[in-house]
Amino acid sequence: MTLTELYAARVAEGCLTADPAQEAALVPLEKIRTKLAAPVKKGFLGFGTQPAEGPMGVYLWGGVGRGKSMLMDLFHEASPVPSRRVHFHAFMQEAHEAMHEARAAETRDALEPFARSVIAQTRVLCFDEMQITDITDAMIVGRLFEKLFAAGVHVVTTSNRVPDDLYENGLNRALFVPFINMVKERMIVHELVAARDYRQDRLGDEQTYFIGGGALDEVWERLTDGVSEGLTLRVKGRDLRLEDFRSGVARASFADLCGKPLGAADYLALARAVRVLILTNVPKLSRAHGNEARRFVTLIDALYEARVRLIMSAEAEPEDLSPGDVFEFERTASRLREMQAADWGAGQE
Known part of the structure; x- marks a missing residue:
């Protein structure tokens, strides 16, 4: 069942109200779902990996209460591959804790063990409410996404901000700009323009x-x-x-x-x-x-x-x-x- 069909079924059940803006946002999400459903090659870890060509996910942004999280949950539910849904803040907290342990073990690249564990466990990450407010997070997230994309892990994320406004006026923001460019180049950026909150x-x-x-x-x-x-x-x-x-x-x-x-x-x-x-x-x-x-x-x-x-x-x-x-x-x-x-x-x- 496609996302459009699943959405229509929820509308017919009375669980959702049909919204043209939400229906339009299903198109890029379905594009990624279809890509993930295609046959995959085996990676060096023995897990299925998706080729890194083409869009590696969807960055869904827009005003509060427009249905971004609901649409991401719908994608997560219909994902044909192992998918994890997590709030962005909670995920970054996990990253910090894992890196702290890696440094204590004198690991050369403290981010590498965490990235490998994520890659081994899932093929698509669904992040709710991405926002960058901390310089440490800003530095981590760019390197992490590079590793995830290279390993074929796709990302679907929601945000209240257009990518260019992430970490706006943040300390040393110029160092974060390459990540913004990577999001725009590697992901489908879609604005959810629903008028209704x-x-x-x-x-x-x-x-x-x-x-x-x-x-x-x-x-x-x-x-x-x-x-x-x-x-x-x-x-x-x-x-x-x-x-x-x-x-x-x-x-x-x-x-x-x-x-x-x-x-x-x-x-x-x-x-x-x-x-x-x-x-x-x-x-x-x-x-x-x-x-x-x-x-x-x-x-x-x-x-x-x-x-x-x-x-x-x-x-x-x-x-x-x-x-x-x-x-x-x-x-x-x-x-x-x-x-x-x-x-x-x-x-x-």
Whole structure:
């Protein structure tokens, strides 16, 4: 069954709504699926390898909520060869850990063992939400893709950015430009131009701020179908772990994010990695919660600047969460009110 046929079947079942932009994006994805389904030669490791000629994957980019992850999942489901679907941040975390072990073993090329393990296990990698924000990642990803492509491993990735905008204004970005050129030369770059934000539609005009709890479990189920991949963010040599995460939607408690010694760098990394945050159990903040309150203010500032959609449960209304004269909380309360608007985050990348 082709991807177009599978998509049509899901529409007929009522699982999807037909969208011309999504149907157009199926064309390059089907081109790669067909290529992978062709007979292959055996590589030196004994695994099937696909010739490195022709496009080595699809770079699918576009606005938030347009269905990029859904289409990639459809491709992953229909892949005729071993395929792995993973969030880009999580994959890069694996790369860092493997390279750390290789350096400890005094391996000459710390990236080589990790690349070989990936090549041995899969013939197509499906990356969700590629974004490069760290100079170390920028240096690793170029070399890694070269090794994967040379070994016949194909890549399908989603991103909110056109390739030329990856790692924009980053440190030593000129060193990253060859990777951008490789993406444009070796992959099919396709913009998903759907006008409708399906993720926003799932929320619609529904309540996003709940006093004393609310139906946050139901919101999580609706936005993620109850499936969690988890996400680990590497921040200044430390790991920030989100157990509940899928396709840009994360769920965490106040204690998880503000009750631990996290800082602005952690919250900025979180804001870059997620598009919707479900934040639970925010208490009233008194003088006894000085550190927690300051972290909460910093978290909300990071989410606000990144225009992350916030769904939150708390013990009180925003204005009553903390005395303004204690934590200068007035701005935070105002931002929490603004972030409750139905169209908040709709215009983000």
